[in-house]
Amino acid sequence: MDILNDPLWNKGMAFSVSERDRLHLRGLLPPRVKSIEAQQERIMRLLRAEPDPIKKNLQLQDLHSRNETLYHRILVEHTEELAPLIYTPTVGHVCQQFGAQFSRSRGMYFSSDDRGEPPAPAMPATVSRAGRETLGDLGAHGMGIPIGKLALYAAAGGIAPHRVMPVVLDALLDDPDYVGVRERRLEGAEYYDMVDEFMEAVFERWPQVVVQFEDFETSKAIPLLAKYRHRYRCFNDDIQGTGCVTLAGVIAAARNAGKALTDMSFLCAGAGSAGLGVCAQIVDGMVEAGMSREEAMRRFVICTSQGAIGRADGAHGDPNHARGLNVERAPWQNDAVSDGTPMSEVVSEFKPTCLLGLAAQPAGLFTEGMVREMASYCDSPVVMPMSNPTAKSECTPQQAYEWSDGRAIVATGSPFAPVSLPDGRTFIPSQCNNMYIFPGVGLAASVAGVQQITDGMLYAAAVACVDAMTPEEVADGRTFPDISRIRQVSHTVACNVIEKAMAEGVGTKLTKKQLPDRAALESFVRRKMYYPGYVPLVDPSQVSVTRR
Numbered sequence: 020m021d022i023l024n025d026p027l028w029n030k031g032m033a034f035s036v037s038e039r040d041r042l043h044l045r046g047l048l049p050p051r052v053k054s055i056e057a058q059q060e061r062i063m064r065l066l067r068a069e070p071d072p073i074k075k076n077l078q079l080q081d082l083h084s085r086n087e088t089l090y091h092r093i094l095v096e097h098t099e100e101l102a103p104l105i106y107t108p109t110v111g112h113v114c115q116q117f118g119a120q121f122s123r124s125r126g127m128y129f130s131s132d133d134r135g136e137p138p139a140p141a142m143p144a145t146v147s148r149a150g151r152e153t154l155g156d157l158g159a160h161g162m163g164i165p166i167g168k169l170a171l172y173a174a175a176g177g178i179a180p181h182r183v184m185p186v187v188l189d190a191l192l193d194d195p196d197y198v199g200v201r202e203r204r205l206e207g208a209e210y211y212d213m214v215d216e217f218m219e220a221v222f223e224r225w226p227q228v229v230v231q232f233e234d235f236e237t238s239k240a241i242p243l244l245a246k247y248r249h250r251y252r253c254f255n256d257d258i259q260g261t262g263c264v265t266l267a268g269v270i271a272a273a274r275n276a277g278k279a280l281t282d283m284s285f286l287c288a289g290a291g292s293a294g295l296g297v298c299a300q301i302v303d304g305m306v307e308a309g310m311s312r313e314e315a316m317r318r319f320v321i322c323t324s325q326g327a328i329g330r331a332d333g334a335h336g337d338p339n340h341a342r343g344l345n346v347e348r349a350p351w352q353n354d355a356v357s358d359g360t361p362m363s364e365v366v367s368e369f370k371p372t373c374l375l376g377l378a379a380q381p382a383g384l385f386t387e388g389m390v391r392e393m394a395s396y397c398d399s400p401v402v403m404p405m406s407n408p409t410a411k412s413e414c415t416p417q418q419a420y421e422w423s424d425g426r427a428i429v430a431t432g433s434p435f436a437p438v439s440l441p442d443g444r445t446f447i448p449s450q451c452n453n454m455y456i457f458p459g460v461g462l463a464a465s466v467a468g469v470q471q472i473t474d475g476m477l478y479a480a481a482v483a484c485v486d487a488m489t490p491e492e493v494a495d496g497r498t499f500p501d502i503s504r505i506r507q508v509s510h511t512v513a514c515n516v517i518e519k520a521m522a523e524g525v526g527t528k529l530t531k532k533q534l535p536d537r538a539a540l541e542s543f544v545r546r547k548m549y550y551p552g553y554v555p556l557v558d559p560s561q562v563s564v565t566r567r
């Protein structure tokens with residue numbers, strides 16, 4: 020019975036007759052034996068019959084709780100259809116109902132109550148999260164986010180589900196169904212001490228662990244990353260993963276427009292962890308392409324709710340100080356515009372060729388006027404509304420194509436359907452989401468045992484994402500590979516990152532002798548990638564077994 024109740028071992032009706040005998044399951048299951056393919060078909064039929072995405076997500080959670088192999092198998096086989104249900108855009112709405120729908124615990128909660136005596140979970144940890152404001156502060160109910168990210172680690176990155184752990188740090192929410200700690204949230208030194216304690220405990224228990232920080236509020240995310248990135252094998256997905264994926268998107272967009280990355284200039288809406296991470300990573304890309312850092316930074320105007328971070332002649336003040344980052348000057352201050360200039364005027368004055376949307380505001384931040392203005396001075400304006408979920412997208416792809424007479428190159432954070440214009444032309448917007456990066460980076464860091472995740476490795480990940488596009492995808496004017504090929508993309512990302520790590524010598528376990536060429540590296544990484552399938556089971560009381 021323990022086997023039937025353990026989702027890592029359970030196969031439902033797929034236990035063979037001899038296994039049922041060996042494991043004393045005969046009679047405890049209906050007599051029919053099903054193949055995993057027949058099981059997949061039934062699950063997909065039930066899912067497709069349900070119209071509500073949140074209920075579909077709950078159906079999938081139910082499957083996840085009873086049969087992990089089948090759950091991950093259908094995610095691998097139907098990634099394009101299912102990723103939007105277990106991940107963006109549905110997952111945030113599921114988190115909003117997390118307490119009300121709570122049934123079975125998954126993951127690890129580490130709160131102020133645990134200081135000094137951290138819990139001792141039995142599995143390696145991989146992802147952690149604290150509250151950010153996109154969907155309102157979710158507190159401990161944000162646990163749904165790392166659960167969704169880790170499902171993609173398995174489906175896209177080929178990291179086995181028993182090797183990952185979703186973690187939530189700290190919590191507070193006023194909700195009758197709240198599952199977290201209901202006392203004041205830690206701030207200042209107490210907060211940083213708690214995260215230090217968590218990192219020390221996790222790396223002491225599992226020295227090979229990779230920690231992915233997710234959705235931490237900007238004022239904490241930036242100093243935590245600066246503090247840990249050279250000390251631990253970790254990365255911040257919203258800063259670095261989003262940075263890499265967007266760099267990939269703008270390299271591909273420049274190529275589509277027949278230009279070089281260094282020809283582009285950017286208006287970024289949002290100076291949070293995502294906005295700042297994206298701009299920093301694109302600057303690194305421009306520097307790689309031969310530009311000076313100062314010149315590259317002059318190609319960016321970043322806006323907050325108070326308008327442009329511009330010449331210090333307005334009331335904006337130093338936004339870094341406002342966020343508690345304690346730097347002397349706002350590094351993104353662009354003297355080409357007045358401080359506080361509204362976004363529409365930044366477009367007419369600064370003439371960016373690319374709009375980056377990472378402001379997490381209700382839809383509509385990129386207006387018809389802004390896009391039409393860009394289309395007046397730019398053949399192929401690049402429009403990237405990347406805020407999630409769908410309702411936060413700064414504009415829709417339909418709008419961007421209509422306002423630019425089909426000349427815009429569009430990539431969005433949440434998935435959108437292809438767009439047909441009244442003249443019959445059809446456009447496929449790409450999805451610019453860090454899901455193309457984090458599974459491959461996590462896989463590379465884990466299998467190569469790198470000591471840290473360096474800037475060079477992140478740049479290699481971005482280039483891999485562009486390299487992974489097929490000639491057909493390029494010809495279709497897309498900026499990203501099709502989501503249905505995300506496993507191949509993660510494989511390329513992982514190979515490029517490992518290659519870079521080996522070249523940089525950052526303590527990788529792998530040697531040139533072991534992996535003499537690219538073909539050897541590719542086959543090594545492919546062999547390391549978990550593919551969900553049932554393994555034959557025996558009775559552990561009769562034979563000693565190890566976990567898969």
Ligand SMILES: NC(=O)c1ccc[n+]([C@@H]2O[C@H](COP(=O)([O-])OP(=O)(O)OC[C@H]3O[C@@H](n4cnc5c(N)ncnc54)[C@H](O)[C@@H]3O)[C@@H](O)[C@H]2O)c1
Nearest residue numbers: 261289290291292293323324377378379406407432452453
């Ligand atoms: N596509 C992806 O892969 C990806 C990755 C990470 C984050 N995101 C999305 O990016 C968004 C931002 O994430 P974050 O963590 O940086 O959030 P955040 O809350 O830390 O930052 C939001 C920023 O937007 C600014 N802002 C608010 N109103 C504005 C306005 N009217 N005009 C211009 N700027 C305004 C704020 O001042 C702040 O700087 C979220 O919606 C998130 O879902 C997307």
Ligand SMILES: O=C(O)C[C@H](O)C(=O)O
Nearest residue numbers: 107234256257407452453
């Ligand atoms: O979760 C996503 O879809 C991407 C990103 O990490 C976000 O915070 O929005």
Ligand SMILES: [Mg+2]
Nearest residue numbers: 233234256257
């Ligand atoms: Mg995130």
